[in-house]
Amino acid sequence: MGGERITRRGVIVGAGAGLVAAATGAYAGRDEIERWWWRVSGRERPRTDGALDHAGAEWVAASSANWRRASRPDDYTIDRIVVHVVQGSYGDALDVFRDPLHEAAAHYVVRKDGHIAQTVRELDVAFHSGNRRFNERSIGIEHEGYVDRPAGFTDAMYTASARLAAGICARYRIPVDRTHLVAHSEVPGTDHTDPGPHWDWDRYLRLVREAAG
Structure with a gap:
């Protein structure tokens, strides 16, 4: 890959082209790639399962x-x-x-x-x-x-x-x-x-x- 940098937009536009073309929903295709990006990029939000978002709940x-x-x-x-x-x-x-x-x-x-x-x-x-x-x-x-x-x-x-x-x-x-x-x-x-x-x-x-x- 050399110095080529993979960007989130590149993943969505490039990888999305084949998926979206094969699917009826551009929304659904783009959506799944968006979610995939956050996972594989290591940018998924840190989480503790069961942690409360509302104090006192x-x-x-x-x-x-x-x-x-x-x-x-x-x-x-x-x-x-x-x-x-x-x-x-x-x-x-x-x-x-x-x-x-x-x-x-x-x-x-x-x-x-x-x-x-x-x-x-x-x-x-x-x-x-x-x-x-x-x-x-x-x-x-x-x-x-x-x-x-x-x-x-x-x-x-x-x-x-x-x-x-x-x-x-x-x-x-x-x-x-x-x-x-x-x-x-x-x-x-x-x-x-x-x-x-x-x-x-x-x-x-x-x-x-x-x-x-």
Whole structure:
């Protein structure tokens, strides 16, 4: 190779030409090469599996079948938070996230009393939104409760979730607005309805801004 230097752009453009030509999705081809680059270049983000991204959370690992290893935000830009409601309890959410047959998990679960579990590292892509590109660009926050039971959305839950969201927004410079903090029901292609009509978005955004303050 002599003095020739392999650059990330060179890998993407050069190696990508054959792959992308053979694939229907330029996005998918480029995407896999982007991820490959961060691995083989030795630039993958240092990690300690099970380390917490949100102080005070409890680590409860989701099954590895429900997320995929990544090196965000180097390989995928993080610019969205997706708000979910379980349609069940905190324990229900953790149970299904640990089930390899469930094929879904969010990064966090917030309990009614404000306790938070982290189940997937923010570095990694959790299968939470039903849309690949949204999964790659977002962090999912699941909330205990039901979409038709507003009493379950407690003060403690709103406050804890808002602090969590504020930290995420600060880490990745995500604007605190309804373009970047979205409902699961707003993700393109989804058939879900959560967090539903009783989720108080005005209150939530105000609390996130205050926590970010």
